[in-house]
Amino acid sequence: MHYHWNWTIFWDMTPEGTGTYLHTLLVGLGWTLATGLAAWVIALVLGSILGVVRTAPVKWAAAIANAYVEVFRNIPLLVQMFLWYFVIPELLPGNLGDSIKQMAPPWASFVPAVLCLGFFTAARVAEQVRAGIMALPSGQRMAGTALGLTLPQTYRYVLLPVVFRIILPPLTSEFLNIIKNSSVALTIGVVELTAAARAMQEFSFQVFEAFTAATLIYIVVNICVVFAMRWVEQRVAVPGFIGRAVAAGGH
Amino acid sequence: MFGHFDYQEILRNLPYLMKVGMTFTLTLTGLVVVGGVIFGTLLAMMRLSSIKPLSLLATTYINLMRSVPLVLVIFWFYFLVPYIGAWITGANQPVKVGAFLSSVITFTMFEAAYYAEIMRAGIQSVARGQVWAGYALGLNYWQTMGKIVLPQAFRNMVPILLTQTIVMFQDTSLVYVLSITDFLGAASKVAERDGRLVEMYLFVALVYFVMCIAGSYVVRRLQRRIAIIR
Numbered sequence: 001m002h003y004h005w006n007w008t009i010f011w012d013m014t015p016e017g018t019g020t021y022l023h024t025l026l027v028g029l030g031w032t033l034a035t036g037l038a039a040w041v042i043a044l045v046l047g048s049i050l051g052v053v054r055t056a057p058v059k060w061a062a063a064i065a066n067a068y069v070e071v072f073r074n075i076p077l078l079v080q081m082f083l084w085y086f087v088i089p090e091l092l093p094g095n096l097g098d099s100i101k102q103m104a105p106p107w108a109s110f111v112p113a114v115l116c117l118g119f120f121t122a123a124r125v126a127e128q129v130r131a132g133i134m135a136l137p138s139g140q141r142m143a144g145t146a147l148g149l150t151l152p153q154t155y156r157y158v159l160l161p162v163v164f165r166i167i168l169p170p171l172t173s174e175f176l177n178i179i180k181n182s183s184v185a186l187t188i189g190v191v192e193l194t195a196a197a198r199a200m201q202e203f204s205f206q207v208f209e210a211f212t213a214a215t216l217i218y219i220v221v222n223i224c225v226v227f228a229m230r231w232v233e234q235r236v237a238v239p240g241f242i243g244r245a246v247a248a249g250g251h
Numbered sequence: 252m253f254g255h256f257d258y259q260e261i262l263r264n265l266p267y268l269m270k271v272g273m274t275f276t277l278t279l280t281g282l283v284v285v286g287g288v289i290f291g292t293l294l295a296m297m298r299l300s301s302i303k304p305l306s307l308l309a310t311t312y313i314n315l316m317r318s319v320p321l322v323l324v325i326f327w328f329y330f331l332v333p334y335i336g337a338w339i340t341g342a343n344q345p346v347k348v349g350a351f352l353s354s355v356i357t358f359t360m361f362e363a364a365y366y367a368e369i370m371r372a373g374i375q376s377v378a379r380g381q382v383w384a385g386y387a388l389g390l391n392y393w394q395t396m397g398k399i400v401l402p403q404a405f406r407n408m409v410p411i412l413l414t415q416t417i418v419m420f421q422d423t424s425l426v427y428v429l430s431i432t433d434f435l436g437a438a439s440k441v442a443e444r445d446g447r448l449v450e451m452y453l454f455v456a457l458v459y460f461v462m463c464i465a466g467s468y469v470v471r472r473l474q475r476r477i478a479i480i481r
Contacts, residue, residue: 003334074463075456076421079435083456086448176318183320187428194323207330215319215327222318 009206010213021200021210028196029217031106035113035182035192040175042118043125050122051129052155065126072123077184080120084112085188106190113185121178128170132163165236172229176222193217260450264441272437273458279354279433280420286359287419288412291366296396298371309367316364321425328357329429350431354423362419369411373404410474417466421459434458 010022018024053065072080089097103111136159144154164171186195197214201207297309316324332353336346348356377400385395405412424435432440435455442451 070464071460074421074460074467076424076435076459078424078427079452079456079459082435082439082448082452086442087452090449180318180320183322184425186322194320194326197323198326201326201330211323211327211330214323215315218319218323219315 003208005209006206007209009204009209012204014200015203021204022213024196024200025193025210025213025217028191028193028214029221031110031190031196032179032182032192032194033221035110035117035185035190036175036179038114039117039121039182040178042114043121043174043178044171046119046122047125048129048160050126051133052160054126054130055133056151069123069126072120073127077116077120077181078187081113081116081184081188084116085109088112109185109189113182113188113190117178117181117185120181121174124174124177125171128167128174129163131170132167133159135166136162162238165233165238168229168233168236172226175229176225179221179225180218257447257450260441260445260447261454264438264451267441268434268437271432272434275351275432275437276420276423276434279351279358279423279426280416282355283358283362283419283423284416286355287362287366288370290359290363292370292401294363294367295370295374298367299374313364313367316361317368321361321422322428324361325354325357325425325428328360329353332356350426350429354426354429354431358419358423362415365415365419366412369408369415370404372411373408374400376407377403406477409477410470413470413473414467417463417470420466421463424459 010025011020013019014021014024050065050068053061054069056062075083089100091097092100100111101108140158140162141154144158149157182190182192183194185192186198191199193214197210200210204210294309294313297305298313300306300309332348333345336342336348337344340346381399381403382395385399390398423433426433427436427439430436438451438455442448
């Protein structure tokens with residue numbers, strides 16, 4: 001068993017001559033964060049709307065939101081990625097589909113990847129938001145009505161400010177998930193961190209150095225996110241009110 | 252929009268998709284559930300152990316696995332397993348490991364970390380008094396665990412273990428990155444050969460959807476049936 005370790009490989013130039021291997025990995029990290037953050041915006045906005053609609057007393061709207069969650073949770077992320085990348089442009093009316101396929105290189109795969117991750121994670125955020133709203137005592141909603149607030153006002157001023165504080169911990173783990181899941185985008189050609197490590201491995205043959213570096217970078221990102229969110233939790237905490245964590249599952 | 256949709260394409264390739272692809276996916280899922288739950292339970296027991304190094308080792312392993320993407324773990328093991336094999340057998344060259352065995356090992360090691368966290372919650376859900384009662388009866392650690400704690404922990408956690416298994420069933424599609432012919436891999440090969448991406452990927456999505464919905468329905472039924480009335 002012989003494996004030649006070479007930890008200085010990170011400072012070697014890549015065959016493409018665009019920079020060192022370390023540079024390749026950091027550019028990959030940049031794409032991972034860009035994909036994750038852009039998708040998170042979609043997931044948070046759409047997920048919150050869906051979560052609210054699922055608890056609203058409008059039967060048909062709640063049914064649609066529930067169906068959305070079921071569909072996006074029960075199809076593998078990779079299959080959804082292929083649907084966004086290969087299938088949707090074909091199903092759109094002629095010109096629109098073609099213009100999507102002809103986007104300049106990084107965007108043609110970046111845009112579908114962001115949409116895919118955003119819509120996928122929205123279903124999971126919706127689940128957390130719904131669980132958060134259900135966890136509130138029903139007296140809160142009644143109090144809102146008793147004060148003469150309309151239903152949207154009750155959500156805006158009474159329920160949601162508390163709900164988002166309660167669900168911060170599970171939302172943190174969903175945000176970590178979206179960063180990890182962005183690695184699935186390598187299948188449609190986004191050169192994010194895992195793909196960059198894979199490229200480095202193929203060019204340099206230093207498999208374990210490349211993957212160790214990628215693993216360490218993912219761990220550092222994880223730790224940073226956890227600390228940042230803990231800080232946010234402390235900043236927004238209502239004195240005397242300790243939020244109960246809602247269980248999060250899956251990955 | 253669906254004018255060119257070729258249903259015959261799906262029917263023609265159905266035997267191949269099911270016999271080769273779905274068989275691989277289901278066999279992998281089945282083996283990983285068994286291996287993952289056994290290994291995960293051991294990890295959970297280690298994590299809850301009063302022996303500090305054991306608990307630290309298990310905690311580190313679980314946290315490590317849970318903070319890196321599955322795709323990266325798949326690549327890690329794909330390259331690492333031949334070297335581990337060589338180390339175990341004392342061979343000079345990295346051992347050749349087939350795609351199937353490699354994915355079984357990868358997913359077992361990865362999912363064990365997730366099953367471990369579920370089993371930890373399960374073990375902790377059993378009242379402390381039960382453990383003390385076990386020791387008071389003169390049972391040792393393994394007897395207390397095997398005869399008193401774990402049976403109850405499993406029973407409490409079966410719905411969550413199964414839900415995690417449905418998630419894992421979906422995740423096995425990621426073996427695609429190693430060009431393995433699982434259900435998605437088989438469909439993708441047909442799709443690219445015949446230029447029928449729309450039909451194939453929509454069909455794959457539908458099959459996964461139906462199977463997972465059916466799975467969650469069974470889990471919900473089971474949950475009601477086995478719930479312990481306290």
